[in-house]
Amino acid sequence: xxxxxxxxxxxxxxxxxxxxxxxxxxxxxxxxxxxxxxxxxxxxxxxxxxxxxxxxxxxxxxxxxxxxxxxxxxxxxxxxxxxxxxxxxxxxxxxxxxxxxxxxxxxxxxxxxxxxxxxxxxxxxxxxxxxxxxxxxxxxxxxxxxxxxxxxxxxxxxxxxxxxxxxxxxxxxxxxxxxxxxxxxxxxxxxxxxxxxxxxxxxxxxxxxxxxxxxxxxxxxxxxxxxxxxxxxxxxxxxxxxxxxxxxxxxx
Numbered sequence: 001x002x003x004x005x006x007x008x009x010x011x012x013x014x015x016x017x018x019x020x021x022x023x024x025x026x027x028x029x030x031x032x033x034x035x036x037x038x039x040x041x042x043x044x045x046x047x048x049x050x051x052x053x054x055x056x057x058x059x060x061x062x063x064x065x066x067x068x069x070x071x072x073x074x075x076x077x078x079x080x081x082x083x084x085x086x087x088x089x090x091x092x093x094x095x096x097x098x099x100x101x102x103x104x105x106x107x108x109x110x111x112x113x114x115x116x117x118x119x120x121x122x123x124x125x126x127x128x129x130x131x132x133x134x135x136x137x138x139x140x141x142x143x144x145x146x147x148x149x150x151x152x153x154x155x156x157x158x159x160x161x162x163x164x165x166x167x168x169x170x171x172x173x174x175x176x177x178x179x180x181x182x183x184x185x186x187x188x189x190x191x192x193x194x195x196x197x198x199x200x201x202x203x204x205x206x207x208x209x210x211x212x213x214x215x216x217x218x219x220x221x222x223x224x225x226x227x228x229x230x231x232x233x234x235x236x237x238x239x240x241x242x243x244x245x246x247x248x249x250x251x252x
Contacts, residue, residue, distance in 0.1 A: 023050030029077035030169040049226040072227035078142035091217040125159040132165040134176040134185030143170035
């Protein structure tokens, strides 16, 4: 109860500090950081209005919206948390769109000699050799939920479910592997491409992972007059190179 009161107080302070017509504030899944930072820079260089982005796990962002956080745009790393936002009337009707897709990969530190093929029953627990598998928290974070779903379909989840290094978001899981604090991790292909301290051991078969979709929408509480303009930019061909450079696929 105390935690909820403190969070509500923090949200009220943020609301009070933010001008009525401030720059556009985007709540975005952590895995979007490199691509979205580049897109924002290009948008502003071309004369677009000010944009700030807050990155975190989609679950945390959706819950912050539900507690009154004053974001203008929400980009989730899965459909469930955007469905949550829609169910709780946190997004503006008619503005939701599936923007991007991604892939799931198994990573190791860049110098690791580990080689394997991901297939049903592959020896993931044995390769951990008593260490932990870095994943975003599978109880709430999209990347972790996808990882659990894939490992379950492949028949190896039970062998590693008690050997997880649970991270607060996918970028935190990536860092654990890059710093060699975990010998293996599961992240999005785009995260692996952004971190020279890791290498992709193998990609997960497409039929083992639910579709990884990033939906976008204006929030119901948006007060920035330029939010719709920036959202349109992200959905336009002008933003495509920034997402494709990081390995995302734009959805039609």
